[in-house]
Amino acid sequence: MTDAGYDEWLDAVGDGEGYYLECPNGHGSLPPRRVCPHCGSTELDHTDLSATGTIETFTICYVGGPDFTDEEPYATAIADFGNVRLTGVVRGSDPENVTVGMPVEAGVGTNRTTDEDLLILRVR
Amino acid sequence: MTGVRVAGVGLTHFGRHPERTGRDLFGEAALTAREESGVPPEDIESINYGNFMGALAERQGHQAPLMAEMAGLQCPATRYEEACASAGVAVREAVRTVRSGEADVMLAGGCERMTNLSTADVTEGLATAADELYEIRAGMTFPGAYALMERAYFEGFGGSREDLAHIAVKNHDNALPNEYAQFHRAITVDEVLDAPMVSDPVGLLDACPVTDGASALVLVSDEYAEAEGLDAPVSITGSGQGGDNLALHDREHLAVTPATERAAAEAYDDAGCSADDVDVVEVHDCFTIAEVLAVEGLGFYENGDGVGAARRGETTATGELPVNLSGGLKAKGHPVGATGGSQIAEMTRLLRGDHPNSDYVEDATLGVTHNAGGTVASAVVHVLEVDR
Ligand SMILES: [Zn+2]
Numbered sequence: 067m068t069d070a071g072y073d074e075w076l077d078a079v080g081d082g083e084g085y086y087l088e089c090p091n092g093h094g095s096l097p098p099r100r101v102c103p104h105c106g107s108t109e110l111d112h113t114d115l116s117a118t119g120t121i122e123t124f125t126i127c128y129v130g131g132p133d134f135t136d137e138e139p140y141a142t143a144i145a146d147f148g149n150v151r152l153t154g155v156v157r158g159s160d161p162e163n164v165t166v167g168m169p170v171e172a173g174v175g176t177n178r179t180t181d182e183d184l185l186i187l188r189v190r
Numbered sequence: 191m192t193g194v195r196v197a198g199v200g201l202t203h204f205g206r207h208p209e210r211t212g213r214d215l216f217g218e219a220a221l222t223a224r225e226e227s228g229v230p231p232e233d234i235e236s237i238n239y240g241n242f243m244g245a246l247a248e249r250q251g252h253q254a255p256l257m258a259e260m261a262g263l264q265c266p267a268t269r270y271e272e273a274c275a276s277a278g279v280a281v282r283e284a285v286r287t288v289r290s291g292e293a294d295v296m297l298a299g300g301c302e303r304m305t306n307l308s309t310a311d312v313t314e315g316l317a318t319a320a321d322e323l324y325e326i327r328a329g330m331t332f333p334g335a336y337a338l339m340e341r342a343y344f345e346g347f348g349g350s351r352e353d354l355a356h357i358a359v360k361n362h363d364n365a366l367p368n369e370y371a372q373f374h375r376a377i378t379v380d381e382v383l384d385a386p387m388v389s390d391p392v393g394l395l396d397a398c399p400v401t402d403g404a405s406a407l408v409l410v411s412d413e414y415a416e417a418e419g420l421d422a423p424v425s426i427t428g429s430g431q432g433g434d435n436l437a438l439h440d441r442e443h444l445a446v447t448p449a450t451e452r453a454a455a456e457a458y459d460d461a462g463c464s465a466d467d468v469d470v471v472e473v474h475d476c477f478t479i480a481e482v483l484a485v486e487g488l489g490f491y492e493n494g495d496g497v498g499a500a501r502r503g504e505t506t507a508t509g510e511l512p513v514n515l516s517g518g519l520k521a522k523g524h525p526v527g528a529t530g531g532s533q534i535a536e537m538t539r540l541l542r543g544d545h546p547n548s549d550y551v552e553d554a555t556l557g558v559t560h561n562a563g564g565t566v567a568s569a570v571v572h573v574l575e576v577d578r
Contacts, residue, residue: 072323095440096324103435123345123444125337126390127329131314134329142329144338144439151439153328166345177327185328 071098076183080174084115086150094150118190119145119152121168126161136178145170145187158189193412194288195422196574197295198227199535204403204523205372206305212241212248212404216301217260219404219528223297224261227408228420234408235293237267238284240277240300241527243315247303261297261406271527273319274476276300277405278530278561278570282429284409285572294414299406302525312400316526319564321437333397333477334389335438335565340479341391342444347494351391354478355382356500358395358520361475364507365517367546370532372399372523382478396478401523405531407538424538428461428573430454436567447566450487454571457558458489461573465489469554470540471511472533474562474569475518484560485513488571507550515540515547530561534572541576 075097078084086094087110089102094113101108124143127134134140141161144153152172156164170187177184200222202215216239224231237258245251254267270280277300284298304312316332317325325335343349359379365371377395385395415422432452435441441448458464465488473484486496490511499505505513516522516536519529537557539545551557555578561570 069323103440123338123342125334125341125392126387127331127334127337128386128390129309129313129333129388130329130331131317131326132310133314133326135310137329140329142334142338144342144444153324153330153437153439155329166341182327185324 076174076185079115079172079185084172085112086115087111088113088149092149096150115172116147118169118171119147119187121164121166121170121187122146122151123166124156124164133177133180143187152185152187154185154187156189157186191289192291194285194426195410195412195415196407196424196426196534196538197229197410197415197420197422198223198225198408199538200226200406201370201532201535202404203370204401204525207402208305210402212244212250212253212301212303213256213260215303215402215404216257216299216406219299219406220261220297223299223406223408229295229408229410231263233295234263234265234297235295236265237261237263238270238280238296238298239267240270240280240530242271242273242276242302243318243526244303246315247307257301263297272568273563274474274524274526275530275561275563275568275570276527279431281407281531281534281572282431282570285426285429288409288411294411296409297406298409299404299531300527301404302527303402304400304525305402324437324439331389333392336477336479337389337392338438339445339483339565343479343482343497346443346445347497349497351383352379353497353501354396354482355379357475357478357481358382360500360506361514361518361520364515364547365521368517368522371517371521372401373517373521392477398476398519398524401525403523403525403528405528405535407531407534423577424541425575426572427575428457428463430456430460430571432456432569434567436564438565445483446493447483447487447569449566449569450484450560450562450571453569454488457571457573463556463573467556468511468558470515470551470557471513471560472516472518472537473513473560475514475520476524478520480562481513481518483566484562488558488560507547512550515545515550530570533559533561534574537574541574
């Protein structure tokens with residue numbers, strides 16, 4: 067399955083060249099988009115994603131869906147990257163050691179169950 | 191604009207029904223509602239039917255005409271899907287249709303069959319209410335999404351898992367006499383805190399169960415009720431719906447639900463009331479933290495104050511504002527596509543005085559129901575009033 071907009075974005079994050087979409091009003095969002103989801107502007111430019119983010123909230127998931135059975139337990143977090151947030155699986159730490167405020171960087175890993183690419187938040 | 195009355199309600203028992211199909215469940219609820227209303231079948235002009243994951247759970251799409259058939263009705267039937275708010279929008283659109291004068295009699299409700307799926311499959315099915323690219327692929331589950339909101343709530347506003355446990359205890363107590371409820375078992379705060387973690391900090395007893403069930407309502411115009419001499423003292427006087435970004439990470443605050451605020455503002459305005467006028471409320475407590483987000487979004491509490499409401503006794507059956515006297519999604523059960531209709535059925539029974547918990551609200555004149563989809567990317571609020 068290919069997802070135009072998303073696949074290119076994930077590849078860029080994997081190459082350390084992550085970006086997000088920014089409208090003239092300064093709202094950030096993630097592709098694919100034709101309009102800003104906050105104000106409706108159609109002028110969206112690529113802006114470099116901050117190299118590091120901060121975990122804002124997380125959960126340790128003990129019961130996942132069929133695509134995550136080989137990951138359990140795993141931590142999924144929402145991290146603040148300034149103008150945009152990312153949701154990803156936390157790697158580089160035991161789930162039990164994840165905390166709010168922990169610095170992370172965005173990257174690409176492999177889902178151990180499906181072998182597909184996965185957005186990860188790697189603990190720094 | 192005509193008023194809209196609830197002429198009849200029908201519910202199946204909420205729980206595990208391994209031997210029954212969704213069509214059988216909805217047929218039962220629809221027939222009960224029809225019989226209670228006394229409305230002849232040929233007068234029902236169309237059916238608004240809520241369902242979320244029937245195509246996954248029962249390999250059955252195109253459910254609405256099937257459900258019309260099971261209800262013994264030959265009329266147009268349309269499925270409404272808004273995740274866990276599916277029946278809420280189905281009822282709302284029926285209310286709008288009657289008010290517009292396009293129909294005098296509508297059947298609205300919903301159904302979900304879930305317990306026939308494995309835990310992993312039901313987890314995946316429910317997760318489809320989240321953003322596929324950015325949330326499901328990051329391992330987000332339905333309990334996981336509320337766990338993210340719960341931790342964000344504690345970080346932003348305070349509160350504890352123990353505060354939330356009081357909500358679970360309260361809702362289990364409320365479900366005890368309810369014949370339709372999945373659980374008839376009192377629980378303790380310690381049991382909630384000691385239960386296995388599903389998605390930390392959401393434990394097993396913070397979560398609603400997996401449930402099969404159906405709900406149905408017969409809604410009629412004021413004129414029809416009067417002309418036919420129907421006994422229908424409860425009216426739906428306000429309806430509102432709000433939306434929000436689908437993915438949690440796109441919201442301004444991770445522990446505030448503006449979709450509920452928007453739906454409530456519209457519904458209160460529609461009914462000409464305010465949060466202060468509400469005597470009793472049924473809210474979407476799929477997880478204990480969801481009840482907190484709901485009572486704050488509906489304007490009963492400031493952000494940060496709702497988490498302690500059950501612990502302080504304010505939202506218990508004997509409190510000032512009883513919340514979820516049915517047992518809520520937590521203890522009555524949450525067959526997702528049926529829930530919004532079930533809340534209105536329960537509120538109707540509470541206000542009419544024929545609910546086993548009606549004695550707690552015998553002077554109540556105004557009730558509110560709140561049905562949310564996903565992580566509250568959608569919300570539907572209704573105001574119900576009873577003739578006294
Ligand atoms: Zn914008």
